[in-house]
Every structure is written in structure tokens, then in C-alpha cells.
Amino acid sequence: MARASDVDDLVRLAREGDPRAVARLISLVEDASPALRDVIAALMPFAGNAHIVGITGAPGVGKSTSTSAYVAALRARDLRVGVLAIDPSSPFSGGALLGDRIRMQEHATDTGVYIRSMASRGHLGGLSWAAPQALRVLDAAGCDVIILETVGVGQSEIEVVGVADTVVVLLAPGMGDGIQAAKAGILEIGDVFIVNKADREGASTTSRELRHMITLGERTAGAWVPPVLQTVASRGEGIDEAVEKIDEHYAWLKDSGTLAQRRLRRARDEVEAIAVASLRQRMGDLGGEELLSTVAAEVAAGSLDPYAAADRIIASV
């Protein structure tokens, strides 16, 4: 159990570059420990400086390889880098899928890089709650850039938009043309599109179709037009250009005032989520749980409508 003074020590050590202190702080926020409030409060003065880059895309497009290549490029610029990898936690997968992470091991002994995996399920309050707190730890620890790598399918892909400053969407030739991308809803979430595995057939067709679909989107004057780049991450090709475009987007975010707006909205969402979670907790504490089970049984049986049931719950809070 961490006391407030311990928390301040941990934050100081993390800022001095102690990877164990960073790991301990992330565990404290991830587990929603009793010290959580103290941890968040201690981090606040130091957070807000990192560029948070979300990387998303379907399985097989090369997210881990690309992340590793970006880390190398950022380290070459002497920037401190954090990586938060959201892994699907399936009862079927076990630890096997962590094999992907092995590619990251070239950075494992580099003290300028923090790498952390986080299961996408099973968090108190959900990933949408745990990931921003882990990002805050990495941010306060002095990371210049934090890469948030998500699985390609499911809720986390949508949620990454809510927490990243810049969203990088990875595609691979033949895995989906522009129409498929539009169908999957990714055209509207990407700030930078990268066709990886560009040495494969169809890379220029995929890039051209993407560019075309992007031009169809309505934009106001001065809005960011997402670029489409090609990389072969496994050989490091095109990575410097990709990192430059990601940088350019960050500069645009700052200059246009969009960054400030997004961070304000994010703070608003976070405060609201915490307030709602507290109210929900209060429902439970005051015997609401038992009442909830009772009325739910009546709703399931069709003898009570869910609004009337909710009214009873609220009256009890």
C-alpha cells in the first residue's frame, strides 16, 4: 500500500528515469488502488507535455513492427519515448500473442524507452479509464512522445481517438481498398494514414484510393488534410518521413488551437466519467445492488418496464 509520501517519492524517482518507479505507478493506477487519487494528484503538475500518438489498424498490418521502427527513429532524435500496447486479453490467447512483443526487445535495455502492455479487458472502469491514467504516468515521467498501440478490432480502436493527440492508421496493400476503409469507419479517425508493407503488390493502388476517399471528406479552411504515406517498417523504409508527418500534425494541432480544445474536451470527459462512476458506486453502496437485481428480474419477466425500474433505483440513491 502506497502512502502519500511514498507516492511523491515514486513520482520523483520516475521523473529521474527510474523504470521501476514508472512501472509501480502504472500498476497503482491500473489496479485502481486506494492510493489512486494521491497518485493522480501527484502526477498532475508534471503531465500535459507529451505528444500522444495512437497507432491502430487491422491485425496483420504490422503495428508492432511499425511501433518498434518509430521508437528507433524517435530515439535517434534523442527523445524519450513511452509505448503503451493494448493487448486483447482472450481466454484463448494466453501468453502466446505476446510473441509480438519480442520484436520490441531491441529497445528493452534502452533507459530512454518505457514499454508497457495493458490488457484490453478486465480493468476496473474499463480500458477507457485505465489507459489515460497510464498515459498520464508516462507523460509525467518525462516522455516526449507516447505511442499507444491498439488491437485493430473492437472498442479500443474507437477509444484511441479519445485519448491520442495524433491517430496513425496503418493499412496494408490488398487488406482493404478505400471503400473497405470507409466501411470500417477508419477514414474519419485517422490524422496520418500509412500503407505499410509497401513492397507488396497493390500498395500504390491502395494509397491512391485512400487519397481519393480523403479528398471526398468535407473540411473547413485550415483543417488538417490527412496525408497518405508508404512504409516498409520491417526494413525501416519511409519511417523518418512518417515520423516527420506525425510531428507536422502535432505542430498543426498546437498552432491551430486544436490541441488545447481536444485536451479540454478530454478533461471534461474524464471528470464526468469519474463523477458518474462515483454516483454508480453510491447506488451500490446504499443497497442499490440488491434492489437492482430485484427490479431486473421483473424487467426480464416483462412485468416492469426499464424506465419505471430505473426510477425506483434513483429514488433509493
Place this chain on the structure above:
Amino acid sequence: MARASDVDDLVRLAREGDPRAVARLISLVEDASPALRDVIAALMPFAGNAHIVGITGAPGVGKSTSTSAYVAALRARDLRVGVLAIDPSSPFSGGALLGDRIRMQEHATDTGVYIRSMASRGHLGGLSWAAPQALRVLDAAGCDVIILETVGVGQSEIEVVGVADTVVVLLAPGMGDGIQAAKAGILEIGDVFIVNKADREGASTTSRELRHMITLGERTAGAWVPPVLQTVASRGEGIDEAVEKIDEHYAWLKDSGTLAQRRLRRARDEVEAIAVASLRQRMGDLGGEELLSTVAAEVAAGSLDPYAAADRIIASV
């Protein structure tokens, strides 16, 4: 504006098979109209009888074609069928993607089939709220089976698990082997796996890998073991077998008591969601919105921690 008596009339007409009454009721629940509570209350006594089948899978696996083929097979058994298709509503897609729906037009003049598209975004309360209410309308209108077809990427894929009795996961050969399926987190959500486009190369490899991955999952005695089938939906091949397996799963759900458990949990989640939404509304009504903006600015600036900010919001409710 629908009055309570109008609502009762609409429900009666819907139960008599009037498609316009069904459409009007869905619009009322979808738009969260003031009559919503009355509509839900009027539907309650008639709902709870339909088998809700969720169909999900990546773009390009043939979800629309498969849905259409299942509808034909169910109609041949003289069952009333509802289809709720969740469409991505992207500013880039416009109406073009609705071309998929054209394939469903063979059923458009069949009065035993209701087909409804629902945008996956822009609903008051979100899809997780709107879709169950639309399903309740179709259920109360007397549908024996309701097919909920979702886009393959994003939150809706996860949410389908929450509202469907039986989740059918569609795959196509070469679009992902077992490992990729595990990575995408779909192995744990499917009750029936179908490798569509099974006339393509790799169908048996994909089926074999899937079966292998499924055997790796831990199960208690008597648990349902998801079968893996092959279909060529465009030619109707394997569809009857698929419909039989879907039926078998429903029978298992009922016999094992799982259906009752799931519906109880669903009712519980729904009541809780309505209660939380009401509390959130209350925060806004009591000037919480303005206070929220004020404290969010302090959080974004790093001068206030989000927990202390949430405390201020709650104190004002």
C-alpha cells in the same frame, strides 16, 4: 407526437403485421422521443419471445449476403423475421455503402420480413441504447427471429455480444487464420463460426485452425462448444446447416438456463444504464454543465486533479 392511446394503437397494428406501425415505433424509440417511456411500457408485455441472432465479422466476409440467405431459409420455415442492420455513419461514406442493402431487396416485398438500417453513431445514448429498443419493437411485433447485423470494426462488434442471444461470427478464407482471430478477440464472442466464401482456397485450413483454437479454450462440463461451418452464401450453400446450428444453440441456451441468465443480466444492465443516464441528466439540469466546463479547464491546465473536480460536480448534484 404520439399520445399513450396512439402508442397502444401502434403496438396493436404492429402486432397485426402492419410494417408502417413497426417503422413508426422504431423511429420513436430511435429518436428518444418524449413518448419513449410509453412506447417501451406498451411493448413490454409482448417482448421476450424472439431469438436474437447477432452476425458480425470483418468487412468483406459477406455479412449482407449471408443475412439475406438466412432470411430466405427462415422464411422457408414460415418464421417471421426481423433484420436490424447497423451501418457505419461516416461523413466519407454518404449513402454509397447502402448499395449493400440492395441485395436484401428480394425480401423487401415480403410482409413476413422487417428490415431496418440503423446508423452506428449519432444516437442519443449511443447504439448500445438504441439497438436494444429497436430489437424490442421487432420482438413485440411478433418476429420469431431477429438478425442483428453489425459492421465488423469498432464498438458495435463488442456491443452485439451484449444484446444477442446467439452470436454468429463470419470469416472468409485467407482473411485471417486462427491466430489473427484470437488477436482480434473474436474467438471468445462467437457461438457459431462460419467460414463463408468456402469455395475459395484456404477454407479448410481456416476452418481447421479455428477448430483447433476453439479446443484450446477452457470450458466447464455441459458448456456449448462453438461449431465451425462452411458456407457459400451467394449460392445458398451450407445455409440450412448454418440455420440448424443457430437453432441448436438457441435450444441449448434455453435448456441450460443460460438464456434466462443472459436476459436477466441484460435487463440489469439496461436498468442501470437508464438510471445512470438520468443521474447524468440531473447533473446537467442543475447547472452541472457550466461547472463541468469550469473544472475541466482547471484539470486541462494541470491545476486541479480530476478526482477533486468530480467531487465538486457531485456536491452540486
